Amino acid sequence: MTALIDSRRRLLGLGACAFAFAAAGSAWAADTVSRNNAIRAVAFDAFPIFNPERAFAIVRGLFPDHRDLPGLWFQKVFSDTWLRTSARRYVTFDEILAESLDHVAASVSAPLGGAARNEILTAFSALDLWPDVRDRLGQLKAAGLQLVVLSNMSEAMLRANMARNGVTEFFDAVLSTDAVQAFKPTPEAYAMAMHRLQLEKEEILFAPFAAWDAAGAAWFGYPTAWVNRGKQRAEPGAPDVRVGADLGVVVEAARG
Template identity: 40%
Template sequence: MTQFPLSRRSALQLASAALVPALSSPAEAGSGSIRALAFDGFTIFDVRAVAAAVVSRFPEKGAALATAWMNKLFALSWLETSAGRYSGFEAVADAALAFSAASLHLSVTEAERRDLVTVFAQLPLWPDARPVLETMRRAGLRLAFLSNLSAPMLQAAMRANHLDDLMEPPLSTDRVHAFKPSPRAYAMGPDAFGLPREAIGFVAFGGWDALGATWFGYRTAWINRLGVPAEPLPPAPALTAPDLSAALRLAGI
């Protein structure tokens, strides 16, 4: 296979895009009955910081490592879900990073792997995140994360970005020991909010996540920040946009 050199910027974009095996085309949807919104963590936290940390630590092979790591991370999480197993995000992320480094013949110590996995708990906000969350809270909507990230990671990132006053306690897949797109993961929303799924909007970063949430029965906004292609399987999400405007429209704001 022919390989092409990448600029640092292109490498980061490709590494980040590995986090988003995409979905669907935009479609308007009525949303007057939405009373709560469940967010994938990466719709609010800027996951590009993970790829940037990898490239900073390993300048020569960082882009390739970041891409391979994200692909293997999702592959392992889906494998565990399909097999009815659950190791938790940190363990899967560490295993995926070790495998990816070995596949690239790159020496990465246990301490280096730990530091890179920890970046997931230190992600900054996307620029539009706080204004949108504040607008939603003023409108009376209930908000919470519903994420494959571990509970400690979500809590740390929420504290660091001062989101505790805007969002309810996070719904980590640690609660049900099943990564998304397991229906058990999406079912945390109705259980935690005490609302039927029809009254809950789901805000997805990855196309696969938007598809899984839509299959579960949520009205879903896909925040396609990286402009990746749509998933080939139906149905489409209710709304698609490159920013959180789709979530506002889903909520009728």
């Protein structure tokens, strides 16, 4: 795996890195994706598309003495999804977001008022696109690929972000793991794209944001193009996958 910039902040999650996406675009920038491989669809995690920074900025504004709170929060969010999936005690991702925010805020003695809490959580339905997204989605659609989102977020949250940014029409399906009551990286969660698209694993390119989702998608068996905007270190034991700093890596992988 590519050696990535590393620091303790990186380990602590994506929050510290939300603005760290590379300014440099992909070297390959043709207008369409001329494909010579088996890929027929791309399944995106939500965060390669939608930038969570809007929510993190509110957290940092409310707690200026705890700059690492967004990173701690998202580390807790995802470890809670795995803990609850292991225990088979599913709750919705909205509940995970809220519970873990309260938990980390209290842990740094920065308890939240109800209005602030609501403002932060509401921001997850009003995220912005990363700047490269619209053009890259257009390239992928022009190449005849089906595009879906496959996320832990609720379908309502995903659709709100799509509608707000005018990208709904790019996507052939919106798949929330809520439908299987098991978060990624369970096989049941990843398999949702195969079932909806009626395609084989090797025909679906998965585009994760987080190191753990890159490991999970590759373990499941999807060809994987890791959109590592946060310059995260690969998970221990993760299969080697294609990795890049923006959606250029997805276009390149789809091209074959």
